Amino acid sequence: MKKATRDYLYSDLPKTRRAAFFDRLKMDPWRFVGLGAILLLFASPLLLFMGASDFAISRVDLNEETAKETLFSLRFYRSLLLVPLGMIFSLGLAGVNRILRQECWDEPVFFWSDFFRGIKNGYAEALCQSFLIGLLLFLRTLGDLWQIYPSLVSGILLGIIAFAVLPASFHSLCLSQIYSISVFRCFRGGYTAYFHSFLGTLVVAIAFVAPLMLDWIPSLLLRYIGFAVVIFFY
Numbered sequence: 001m002k003k004a005t006r007d008y009l010y011s012d013l014p015k016t017r018r019a020a021f022f023d024r025l026k027m028d029p030w031r032f033v034g035l036g037a038i039l040l041l042f043a044s045p046l047l048l049f050m051g052a053s054d055f056a057i058s059r060v061d062l063n064e065e066t067a068k069e070t071l072f073s074l075r076f077y078r079s080l081l082l083v084p085l086g087m088i089f090s091l092g093l094a095g096v097n098r099i100l101r102q103e104c105w106d107e108p109v110f111f112w113s114d115f116f117r118g119i120k121n122g123y124a125e126a127l128c129q130s131f132l133i134g135l136l137l138f139l140r141t142l143g144d145l146w147q148i149y150p151s152l153v154s155g156i157l158l159g160i161i162a163f164a165v166l167p168a169s170f171h172s173l174c175l176s177q178i179y180s181i182s183v184f185r186c187f188r189g190g191y192t193a194y195f196h197s198f199l200g201t202l203v204v205a206i207a208f209v210a211p212l213m214l215d216w217i218p219s220l221l222l223r224y225i226g227f228a229v230v231i232f233f234y
Contacts, residue, residue, distance in 0.1 A: 042092025
């Protein structure tokens with residue numbers, strides 16, 4: 001136990017949200033470590049599957065006659081299965097959001113009770129939004145595989161995810177832990193908050209997807225170790 005050298009004063013209280021964040025981090029560092037571990041646990045099926053599928057794709061012999069069909073099947077089922085695996089990760093995110101809400105409001109935290117309550121309160125929003133993002137990514141991959149539409153359409157789908165769906169999802173997931181409202185109203189509220197804080201939300205969204213550049217690392221082992229570290233520190 002550490003003993004304070006002076007009385008705790010009113011002036012010592014955090015006065016900004018940034019100061020409040022570091023105050024909570026100082027008071028409960030291991031709780032934040034636990035939240036990172038939970039996110040990594042819920043993301044592990046997604047990471048393991050992506051790593052295994054990337055390894056399988058890299059081992060395809062392009063000189064074989066069946067190489068094109070094999071690559072098509074691997075990429076098709078990879079993008080299809082990423083949808084439910086992403087939904088599993090979103091449930092962990094919903095549970096973590098509840099604990100973060102308690103931390104932000106400086107209310108008591110009963111770790112596992114609050115975690116499962118967060119899933120109960122926000123599972124509908126989390127599953128709907130992760131399904132929507134996964135579906136758009138699947139449609140993009142499908143278009144690339146079957147050459148259904150030009151590359152411009154694939155870029156538009158990515159733009160919709162990055163600039164329309166994902167930023168509003170941040171707000172919606174938080175609203176689901178504060179208000180008992182329908183999925184539609186929660187999603188609409190997410191867009192309202194997004195439009196009223198457009199630049200700030202966009203910066204957060206860009207920071208959120210920036211680590212996807214780790215996908216350019218040639219080594220699969222280093223790439224997925226990097227993804228795991230990033231998810232843990234989120």
